Amino acid sequence: MKIGLEVHVALPTRSKLFCSCRTDAEEPNTAICPICTGMPGSKPVLNEGALTLAVSIANALKCKVPAATSFVRKVYFYPDLPKNFQITQKDDPVGIGGEISIEQGKKVGIRRVQLEEDPAKIIRQDDYTLIDFNRSGIPLVEIVTEPDISAEDELRSFMTELKSILYYIGIDIDKELKVDLNISVKDARVEVKNVTGMKNLLDAARYELQRQEKLVKAKQEIVQETRSYSEKDMHTVSSREKESDEEYGFIFEPDLTVYRTKGIKTAEPVYASRLAREYAKKYGVGESTIRELIMFNKESLEMIESYKGKHDMKPILNAISLLQRYATAKPTAATFEKTVGLLEKGFYPDKEAILGIESGKKVEAHAAAGTGEIDKEIKHLIKENSKLLKEYEKNPKVFNFIIGAVIKKYKSNPREVSERLERILEGFKR
Amino acid sequence: MNSIREFLDAEKPEGYGKRVLEELSKLNEKLNAFNNITGRLGEGMPFSVKDNICVKGVETTASSRILKGYMPAFNATVVQRMLDNKFSFIGKTNMDEFGFGSFGLNSQKPARNPFDENYVAGGSSSGAAVATSVLKYHVAMAESTGGSISAPAAFCGVVGFTPTYGALSRHGLIDYANSLDKIGIMARHAADIRYVFEMIRGQDPNDTTSIEGKYASEDRKRIILVDQLVNGIDKEVESSFMGLVDKLEGMGYKIIRKSVPFIEKAIPAYYTIAMAEASTHPASYSGFKYGYKNEDFTQHYNQFFTSAREQFGEEAKRRIVLGTFVRSASVRDKYYSKALKVRSLLLHELEGVLNEGFILSPTMPIQVPRVDDAGSLTPLEVYKTDIMTIPPNLCGLPHVSFPYAYHKGMPLAAQLVTKQWNDEAMLGLVDGWEKGFKYRFKYNIGELR
Numbered sequence: 061m062k063i064g065l066e067v068h069v070a071l072p073t074r075s076k077l078f079c080s081c082r083t084d085a086e087e088p089n090t091a092i093c094p095i096c097t098g099m100p101g102s103k104p105v106l107n108e109g110a111l112t113l114a115v116s117i118a119n120a121l122k123c124k125v126p127a128a129t130s131f132v133r134k135v136y137f138y139p140d141l142p143k144n145f146q147i148t149q150k151d152d153p154v155g156i157g158g159e160i161s162i163e164q165g166k167k168v169g170i171r172r173v174q175l176e177e178d179p180a181k182i183i184r185q186d187d188y189t190l191i192d193f194n195r196s197g198i199p200l201v202e203i204v205t206e207p208d209i210s211a212e213d214e215l216r217s218f219m220t221e222l223k224s225i226l227y228y229i230g231i232d233i234d235k236e237l238k239v240d241l242n243i244s245v246k247d248a249r250v251e252v253k254n255v256t257g258m259k260n261l262l263d264a265a266r267y268e269l270q271r272q273e274k275l276v277k278a279k280q281e282i283v284q285e286t287r288s289y290s291e292k293d294m295h296t297v298s299s300r301e302k303e304s305d306e307e308y309g310f311i312f313e314p315d316l317t318v319y320r321t322k323g324i325k326t327a328e329p330v331y332a333s334r335l336a337r338e339y340a341k342k343y344g345v346g347e348s349t350i351r352e353l354i355m356f357n358k359e360s361l362e363m364i365e366s367y368k369g370k371h372d373m374k375p376i377l378n379a380i381s382l383l384q385r386y387a388t389a390k391p392t393a394a395t396f397e398k399t400v401g402l403l404e405k406g407f408y409p410d411k412e413a414i415l416g417i418e419s420g421k422k423v424e425a426h427a428a429a430g431t432g433e434i435d436k437e438i439k440h441l442i443k444e445n446s447k448l449l450k451e452y453e454k455n456p457k458v459f460n461f462i463i464g465a466v467i468k469k470y471k472s473n474p475r476e477v478s479e480r481l482e483r484i485l486e487g488f489k490r
Numbered sequence: 491m492n493s494i495r496e497f498l499d500a501e502k503p504e505g506y507g508k509r510v511l512e513e514l515s516k517l518n519e520k521l522n523a524f525n526n527i528t529g530r531l532g533e534g535m536p537f538s539v540k541d542n543i544c545v546k547g548v549e550t551t552a553s554s555r556i557l558k559g560y561m562p563a564f565n566a567t568v569v570q571r572m573l574d575n576k577f578s579f580i581g582k583t584n585m586d587e588f589g590f591g592s593f594g595l596n597s598q599k600p601a602r603n604p605f606d607e608n609y610v611a612g613g614s615s616s617g618a619a620v621a622t623s624v625l626k627y628h629v630a631m632a633e634s635t636g637g638s639i640s641a642p643a644a645f646c647g648v649v650g651f652t653p654t655y656g657a658l659s660r661h662g663l664i665d666y667a668n669s670l671d672k673i674g675i676m677a678r679h680a681a682d683i684r685y686v687f688e689m690i691r692g693q694d695p696n697d698t699t700s701i702e703g704k705y706a707s708e709d710r711k712r713i714i715l716v717d718q719l720v721n722g723i724d725k726e727v728e729s730s731f732m733g734l735v736d737k738l739e740g741m742g743y744k745i746i747r748k749s750v751p752f753i754e755k756a757i758p759a760y761y762t763i764a765m766a767e768a769s770t771h772p773a774s775y776s777g778f779k780y781g782y783k784n785e786d787f788t789q790h791y792n793q794f795f796t797s798a799r800e801q802f803g804e805e806a807k808r809r810i811v812l813g814t815f816v817r818s819a820s821v822r823d824k825y826y827s828k829a830l831k832v833r834s835l836l837l838h839e840l841e842g843v844l845n846e847g848f849i850l851s852p853t854m855p856i857q858v859p860r861v862d863d864a865g866s867l868t869p870l871e872v873y874k875t876d877i878m879t880i881p882p883n884l885c886g887l888p889h890v891s892f893p894y895a896y897h898k899g900m901p902l903a904a905q906l907v908t909k910q911w912n913d914e915a916m917l918g919l920v921d922g923w924e925k926g927f928k929y930r931f932k933y934n935i936g937e938l939r
């Protein structure tokens with residue numbers, strides 16, 4: 061089974077890719093000009109900020125960035141395409157041959173990263189159609205993977221990694237995510253086009269995998285074709301269309317030039333996933349806890365980096381985690397220090413305790429009582445079932461019965477209990 | 491001769507501007523030089539604009555029915571710079587639809603030659619050349635893709651200058667083939683062209699391909715005759731052209747003959763690139779945002795957008811089909827990619843030749859044809875008449891056409907080509923020529939006594 065993706069992500073530039081129209085207009089057709097509506101006589105002018113962002117992405121995905129990059133016209137007719145062609149890249153994209161490491165311990169190849177313009181938005185009504193050109197010319201980056209993904213959980217991991225890497229470049233993948241999926245269970249390649257949003261992507265992949273597997277089992281032929289995903293019915297349908305490069309008639313975009321990438325300065329990419337693994341090992345804190353902290357949270361990562369080496373990191377990490385979960389406002393230095401202080405003394409503040417710290421109350425006694433007892437109970441139950449500790453290495457879920465027991469007894473928050481359990485078990489492992 | 495200075499210095503009688511435009515409008519009924527005349531002529535030197543160059547709020551159609559009613563929301567950069575320099579815009583000039591043509595006949599109302607209406611004006615900047623030939627004080631903003639300035643300037647007996655690619659901003663130009671399109675200038679004298687060129691050239695943030703050129707002014711007093719451009723042409727054209735060569739020799743130019751066989755590849759390479767690029771545009775003229783409007787909203791997508799296509803002329807349809815074909819994946823390497831290679835090889839070869847001096851040839855291999863005769867030529871025969879104008883256009887090299895003789899009352903013209911950014915020296919040669927040769931005009935509308 062092979063899955064390859066073409067992921068389209070909108071870049072958060074202030075103006076569009078080839079004109080100075082804003083990218084954040086809400087009322088339809090208010091951020092438009094002769095260029096992004098394709099008026100005769102207008103000429104595109106590249107937004108260098110978008111090029112810089114695209115190069116940042118290519119770098120972060122470990123691509124080779126060619127010394128010069130250029131654009132082509134992809135010619136096809138559709139009412140949302142005001143010039144009758146899309147300016148995109150073909151032979152000299154901003155990035156080629158990169159990779160992303162995913163949790164399953166494998167690498168997914170990145171074939172290419174290219175910069176292109178978004179078409180306008182078509183809004184279909186019952187008996188008429190509207191076109192909103194605000195979206196026309198919004199910069200997009202298309203990330204094309206190799207068909208290296210071979211299971212649904214790998215797809216999920218891949219998207220999480222990609223999302224995190226892009227998050228640290230300042231790009232919110234969920235803002236406008238559009239994916240073409242290439243899925244082949246056997247030889248025939250089926251393309252599911254224009255799937256929007258993370259949830260639909262996973263649903264569409266699952267459906268299509270099952271559909272093809274069923275056909276294989278029934279010894280039926282899988283047709284090589286393009287399909288589309290219906291969000292409403294949660295299944296894919298054949299779109300009976302064949303688009304090939306033949307019909308796009310690519311030519312070099314003669315209104316633009318060749319752009320040097322050499323002088324473009326980009327920030328060092330951040331691989332939160334790798335950092336989480338390193339921190340977990342170094343500071344003896346659960347990897348999942350740290351992942352949760354830093355995969356999509358710059359502030360947490362900055363806080364960790366600022367304490368690195370100066371402190372015992374375990375209480376620091378726990379404090380960040382707790383404050384992130386329970387604090388009602390951005391934690392002040394005092395709140396942070398108090399929380400760390402409690403943790404260093406061996407207390408583990410709960411929600412009430414954090415709220416208390418925030419409002420400046422004395423909380424030590426409460427925090428100690430509230431959490432100490434629960435921990436004691438958990439430790440007690442583990443010791444009672446200590447023969448399960450061996451099995452725990454292979455199956456981390458063997459102690460999950462404890463969560464239920466504790467919740468029943470103390471009416472505590474399941475998530476908190478499960479975390480305490482995880483942490484205490486970490487202690488037992490060592 | 492600098493008619494701009496002469497015009498600005500002269501005392502204009504009361505009602506002068508109005509009278510000029512009235513006379514022009516009347517003559518226009520016969521010659522079809524203008525698609526529209528605005529009816530305003532201020533203090534400034536009059537200038538006209540080819541109908542594929544945008545003027546804010548003035549109908550701009552590139553002589554196509556499909557763009558009827560298109561009112562640009564902005565001025566082309568060259569137009570803006572002319573206005574900023576106090577020139578007076580007087581109207582949009584006729585042309586072959588989208589620039590597709592060599593004789594000016596691919597227009598609903600073809601422009602006529604001012605020397606004799608039975609003859610063609612040349613194309614595609616037909617109206618620009620006619621306007622220049624009939625107005626005493628005037629410069630024309632024209633445009634050339636493969637010879638659209640040289641050809642009509644030659645047939646109408648005016649000076650037609652096409653600068654180095656990138657010297658004048660294309661912002662505001664309705665595309666024919668973007669990598670070949672160049673805005674240029676027509677006038678009655680080379681000095682007027684130099685004046686305007688210096689004023690409006692230079693890098694423009696709205697056109698990525700515009701350049702702040704490193705201009706040279708190199709005249710090595712040598713003229714190169716390329717065998718492939720002077721042999722096998724109309725006998726009358728050939729013999730009178732040799733008369734010009736003798737005169738230039740008398741002006742101190744050394745004449746060198748050279749064979750450049752590769753230059754014959756220019757026509758197929760040019761038409762391949764031009765049509766490939768041209769065919770990417772017209773489908774956007776789909777009849778609902780600007781220009782021709784399809785009001786029948788009960789149709790389906792395909793029907794709705796296909797109906798607009800009926801507005802295209804014959805030559806436009808031919809180029810869309812051919813251009814789409816040469817871009818398609820299965821033949822792209824055979825045609826489009828190969829044509830790009832020919833272009834860069836030819837540029838390299840011509841640069842070598844031009845380092846020695848100017849290339850001189852007749853502008854057209856034929857005398858001015860009668861409308862009836864030109865109309866009965868096959869497309870291939872028409873394309874072949876571009877043999878002299880295509881090489882410099884394909885390679886983005888500056889060139890200028892200027893009259894050097896009159897035969898049976900019709901002008902004959904020659905074309906000079908020079909290396910990139912040596913535009914001024916080339917215009918200087920024409921300026922020198924004008925000191926010993928008086929151009930003839932049948933009309934002198936706006937003459938000041």
Ligand SMILES: [Zn+2]
Pocket residue numbers: 076079080081091092093094095096097197
């Ligand atoms: Zn815009």
